[in-house]
Amino acid sequence: MAAPSVVIVGAGQAGADTAAALRSRGFSGRIALVGEEEALPYRRPPLSKGYLGGTAEAGDLELLPLSSYGDQGIDLVLGDRAVRIDPEERSVVLDSGSRLSYDRLVLATGARPRRLPVPGAGLAGVMTLRGLADAAALREALREGGHLLVVGGGFVGLELAATARKLGLDATVVEVGPRLMARALSPGMSDHLRAEHVRQGVRILLRREVAALHGDASGHVRVAELDGGERVPADLVVFGVGVRPNVELAAAAGLEVGGGILVDRWLRTSDPAIHAIGDCARFPSARYGRQLRLESVQNASDQARCAAAAICGDPEPYEAVPWFWTEQYALRLQIAGITGGHDLAVTVGDPGGGRFSVLCFREGRLLGAESVNRPADHMIVRRLLSAEGVPSLSPEEAARPGFDLKEYRSRQEQPV
Amino acid sequence: MAKITYKHPDGTETVVDVPSPNTVMRGAKTNNIAGIEAQCGGSAQCGTCHVYIDEANTLPLPPMHESEDDVLYGTACPRRPNSRLSCQLPVTDEIDGLVVHLPEAQS
Numbered sequence: 001m002a003a004p005s006v007v008i009v010g011a012g013q014a015g016a017d018t019a020a021a022l023r024s025r026g027f028s029g030r031i032a033l034v035g036e037e038e039a040l041p042y043r044r045p046p047l048s049k050g051y052l053g054g055t056a057e058a059g060d061l062e063l064l065p066l067s068s069y070g071d072q073g074i075d076l077v078l079g080d081r082a083v084r085i086d087p088e089e090r091s092v093v094l095d096s097g098s099r100l101s102y103d104r105l106v107l108a109t110g111a112r113p114r115r116l117p118v119p120g121a122g123l124a125g126v127m128t129l130r131g132l133a134d135a136a137a138l139r140e141a142l143r144e145g146g147h148l149l150v151v152g153g154g155f156v157g158l159e160l161a162a163t164a165r166k167l168g169l170d171a172t173v174v175e176v177g178p179r180l181m182a183r184a185l186s187p188g189m190s191d192h193l194r195a196e197h198v199r200q201g202v203r204i205l206l207r208r209e210v211a212a213l214h215g216d217a218s219g220h221v222r223v224a225e226l227d228g229g230e231r232v233p234a235d236l237v238v239f240g241v242g243v244r245p246n247v248e249l250a251a252a253a254g255l256e257v258g259g260g261i262l263v264d265r266w267l268r269t270s271d272p273a274i275h276a277i278g279d280c281a282r283f284p285s286a287r288y289g290r291q292l293r294l295e296s297v298q299n300a301s302d303q304a305r306c307a308a309a310a311i312c313g314d315p316e317p318y319e320a321v322p323w324f325w326t327e328q329y330a331l332r333l334q335i336a337g338i339t340g341g342h343d344l345a346v347t348v349g350d351p352g353g354g355r356f357s358v359l360c361f362r363e364g365r366l367l368g369a370e371s372v373n374r375p376a377d378h379m380i381v382r383r384l385l386s387a388e389g390v391p392s393l394s395p396e397e398a399a400r401p402g403f404d405l406k407e408y409r410s411r412q413e414q415p416v
Numbered sequence: 417m418a419k420i421t422y423k424h425p426d427g428t429e430t431v432v433d434v435p436s437p438n439t440v441m442r443g444a445k446t447n448n449i450a451g452i453e454a455q456c457g458g459s460a461q462c463g464t465c466h467v468y469i470d471e472a473n474t475l476p477l478p479p480m481h482e483s484e485d486d487v488l489y490g491t492a493c494p495r496r497p498n499s500r501l502s503c504q505l506p507v508t509d510e511i512d513g514l515v516v517h518l519p520e521a522q523s
Contacts, residue, residue, distance in 0.1 A: 025450070065446060072448050325456065378490070383492075
């Protein structure tokens, strides 16, 4: 029998890591990696930070040099798009008309930014940030200076505001919710982040919405009108209001979708020959007892390895501990686990000195931690969460005066 | 340029020539050497490019920054005195012949 053939649709972090993981496991069949963008697969996190800030160029973001794909026998199909899956025939039809047959298909189609349907959203200077092309256009626009208005106080929006301040632009963030990064952070950490943005000169407007955008005679945005009627200067507007998973290709092929492409614990879709991973996939989490769809490098990369293992005949359920990071000014914020739904938060470290962690518990059990400039705390909590069973750290112990995670960890590692 | 030997947990090894500028992490990624993940892309945040420097090493390696030291507190495999993050090891002519051992797991 000929070696099986794998087609990967989507050449972001998840897709590219799947190809590499298959080869490092010794997979010898054909691998085709199909990506819509012309650029070699690249890392997205630096787009809103180093790339926009001018300290990294597009080439610096490449996951691998071109020669590595050839060396590893990975067929790169870039600048083309999968338009249809034929699950009966096990083939994928591309925009160019070519057809790729597969034994296993991996959907790593990612997500696309939402745009709010406010009047004026079509004006020049109104943008979103997802890919390199968006970032290149935004980088050009930031050079013009002026006033940046960010709609949405989440990861992308706040990183963008921080970068804009570094570049000397005025920046306003309009967030409809009561606090920043509300989906990802505890209230205490949200407040810390907000204080830093304010200190850096960003205007943060909470519980506010953009009602309309107004342009100049040339059709370029200049002013944002908020829900209360207030007018804010806006020479550049970026929507950072979340994403929609790219499920259309899967849905058209009859795969089950709903808030993402639905997969089982082994990341298989309703067609067992098709996996879905990364930002587009909604998976059942035993750890959190619910379905999750996560947008992070960790999730993309770990799910890539999980799918590759299954394709190589070594299936394991996906159980990786989620973690996230963001950098804003000198704040390096790292999140271990998913802290939403906690009923108790214990702060450890030195909040006044800007180096601390918020440990989040639910019913006495450690859910995760948010750490600012405390990488050791972050790493140790990841280890505590990935250990078998329920993490043993109690909120009482964490709240003990002088509690230190490094010391706790080394104590735990001592043989009894 | 430096010749770098990556020793796998099963006793096998991969030897590659890594051009400068680069890091020991990137040398592994570029050659698809299993056992180096580097999820954060080389910013000393994730601890998934952990290596053990060969015990007999005499080549000059840069001192460890505080953030690298901190990250090594939570690597998947135990920290040892010769633990480093390979993303923090630049490839220069001076480390030609470096031998690193890959841990059993990174995450």
